[in-house]
Amino acid sequence: MKKIYEVYDNPVAMEPMLPASVGALRQAAGKLVQTSAKLGGTLHPVTRRSVVELVRQMNSYYSNLIEGHNTHPADIEKALHKDYSKDPAKRALQLESQAHIEVQRLIEDRLSREEVTICATDFLCWVHKEFYDRLPDEFRVVTTKSGKKEQVKPGQLRTCEVEIGAHVAPAFRSLPKFLARFTAAYDLAALDPLERIISVGAAHHRLAWIHPFLDGNGRVVRLFTHAYFMKTRLDGHGLWTVSRGFARRRDEYIAALAGADRKRENDRDGRGNLSARGLEQFCAFFLNTGLDQVEFMSGLLELDTVLKRIANYAERWAAEDRTPPEARHILCEAFLRGVIARGDAARLTGKPDRTARRVLARLLDAGLVVSDTTKGPIRIAFPAKCVGYYFPRLYPEGVELEAQ
Numbered sequence: 001m002k003k004i005y006e007v008y009d010n011p012v013a014m015e016p017m018l019p020a021s022v023g024a025l026r027q028a029a030g031k032l033v034q035t036s037a038k039l040g041g042t043l044h045p046v047t048r049r050s051v052v053e054l055v056r057q058m059n060s061y062y063s064n065l066i067e068g069h070n071t072h073p074a075d076i077e078k079a080l081h082k083d084y085s086k087d088p089a090k091r092a093l094q095l096e097s098q099a100h101i102e103v104q105r106l107i108e109d110r111l112s113r114e115e116v117t118i119c120a121t122d123f124l125c126w127v128h129k130e131f132y133d134r135l136p137d138e139f140r141v142v143t144t145k146s147g148k149k150e151q152v153k154p155g156q157l158r159t160c161e162v163e164i165g166a167h168v169a170p171a172f173r174s175l176p177k178f179l180a181r182f183t184a185a186y187d188l189a190a191l192d193p194l195e196r197i198i199s200v201g202a203a204h205h206r207l208a209w210i211h212p213f214l215d216g217n218g219r220v221v222r223l224f225t226h227a228y229f230m231k232t233r234l235d236g237h238g239l240w241t242v243s244r245g246f247a248r249r250r251d252e253y254i255a256a257l258a259g260a261d262r263k264r265e266n267d268r269d270g271r272g273n274l275s276a277r278g279l280e281q282f283c284a285f286f287l288n289t290g291l292d293q294v295e296f297m298s299g300l301l302e303l304d305t306v307l308k309r310i311a312n313y314a315e316r317w318a319a320e321d322r323t324p325p326e327a328r329h330i331l332c333e334a335f336l337r338g339v340i341a342r343g344d345a346a347r348l349t350g351k352p353d354r355t356a357r358r359v360l361a362r363l364l365d366a367g368l369v370v371s372d373t374t375k376g377p378i379r380i381a382f383p384a385k386c387v388g389y390y391f392p393r394l395y396p397e398g399v400e401l402e403a404q
Contacts, residue, residue: 008170012180014209015272018195018202019183019280027281030285035294036236046338046379051301052238054382058102058394062247063222064093064400071097073395074384092136100219106130107227108238119183119226121202121212127221127227128213131157142215143155149305150214158214167261169211178210180385188231196232202279203285205260217328242295245289247300248396255287300391307332310380314368323362326350330360333370334380341377 009010019025041047058075064071071093075085079094080101106125110116116123118394132140132154140152145163158175162169186203188196207222222243246253260282262275267269274285300306314328326349333348340348346356360378363369368386369378387394 008172009171011174013170013272013273014178014181014206015180016270016276016279017206018199019283020270020276021200021280022195024196025198026289028284028291031296032287032291033194034242035233035236035291035298039236039298039300040239040296042132043301044336044338046394047335048239050380050382054387054391054394055239055241056101057097057327059104059222059241059243060097060225061395062241062243063100063249064096064237064245066222066253067218067251069093069096073219073387073389073399076101077384078310086329086336088138092138095136100223102134103130103223104226107223108230111227111230116227117183118231119186121179121183123227124179124207124212124220124224125155126215127223127392131219131223132216148286151166152213152215157212159296160214162211162214164211167211167258169209169306175210177211177313178313179212181339182206182210186228194231197234198283198287200225200228200232201283203281204286205257205279208257209261213323220232236294240263240284240290240293241295242290244296245293249289252285256282262357267401296393300394306390307335309390309392310335313386317368318391321362322357324349324351324359325335327363330363330378331368331380332379339377339379342375 040051043051057073057080061071061073061076075090075094075104076097078084079098083089084094092384098143111118132152134246140154142150142152144150144160150160160172171249175203182203185206186199186259188199204225207224208217211217212250213220225259260275260278262278264272264275266268310331311328314331315325317323318325318327329348329350330340330345333344342357345351345360348351349356349359353358360369364371364378367381370381371378382390
């Protein structure tokens with residue numbers, strides 16, 4: 001076993017860092033850039049921010065689902081309001097989802113304020129630390145292949161050797177060298193705009209391959225991928241997430257990762273230690289999955305159809321709540337305009353002022369609209385109970401039905 005680990009003492013073991021054959025990949029990257037840039041173009045900035053927050057929650061759901069942790073969207077929503085289950089197992093999953101969302105927000109805030117080298121070891125360790133500092137104690141302990149229990153230390157590189165399936169990760173003592181090569185290889189300043197998009201997929205795999213932490217590598221890799229897309233300035237990112245595609249095609253995702261783990265097969269498979277063909281195929285899978293998710297969200301956010309779904313839900317809700325069906329006009333107007341003044345309720349519903357105020361109060365009580373103050377303007381909200389109606393198939397069908 002010692003001899004196997006010695007193979008991974010030198011960063012040359014993870015070459016190539018970028019696929020050599022990029023013609024088809026550049027086309028896919030270009031299409032992703034163009035399609036993502038169109039996404040959400042008709043959304044008011046305030047409504048857009050609300051959709052981005054919904055996608056953060058969805059990203060948490062799917063990222064944890066990839067790891068085999070299934071947390072219901074309604075429970076994630078409760079966790080964000082500090083409403084935790086009394087069931088310890090369910091509470092732990094809520095805290096895990098909450099941690100993912102909070103760290104994603106931290107990343108977005110930090111990148112908006114600072115010039116950050118996201119491929120650097122200190123940034124990766126910061127992401128890991130922020131995530132694990134928020135986890136319950138039971139998620140900070142892992143059982144190694146030998147059966148020994150190890151405590152995960154937030155933000156610290158692993159101090160033992162690991163095997164993940166057929167893959168033997170680099171020797172822990174060599175991690176600084178591997179991560180230094182990782183930082184240099186994915187320096188955005190050295191890449192043209194389309195190479196940057198392609199490199200998101202390549203970096204996603206190579207960071208998972210390095211496996212820098214004892215546990216939590218998958219979450220860190222996906223949070224890092226979100227940060228990398230932000231750094232490429234891909235317009236529209238934040239309104240979609242590649243994790244949804246990976247979770248829904250989990251077996252293909254794992255197979256694509258394993259394919260890029262393979263050793264070089266022959267002289268037509270690149271000149272590095274790892275398969276150039278495997279890396280190219282993973283990057284193609286990554287870009288195609290991203291494009292699929294952009295197109296999916298584009299369909300959901302098509303203005304006429306989303307307004308129709310909101311109006312249909314509002315009428316259904318109003319009938320059950322014994323509220324005038326004209327409530328739909330408030331919801332649709334809030335979606336279109338971002339914010340509306342409370343005094344507009346009478347005009348929008350066509351009802352007397354007292355009735356209009358009662359309709360608005362019922363919408364606020366139901367969480368279908370929200371306001372920062374008791375008298376301030378209102379904006380549309382997307383509570384879990386209505387997401388399946390507004391945005392069908394955002395979550396798996398059974399999950400959507402359970403949230404009603």
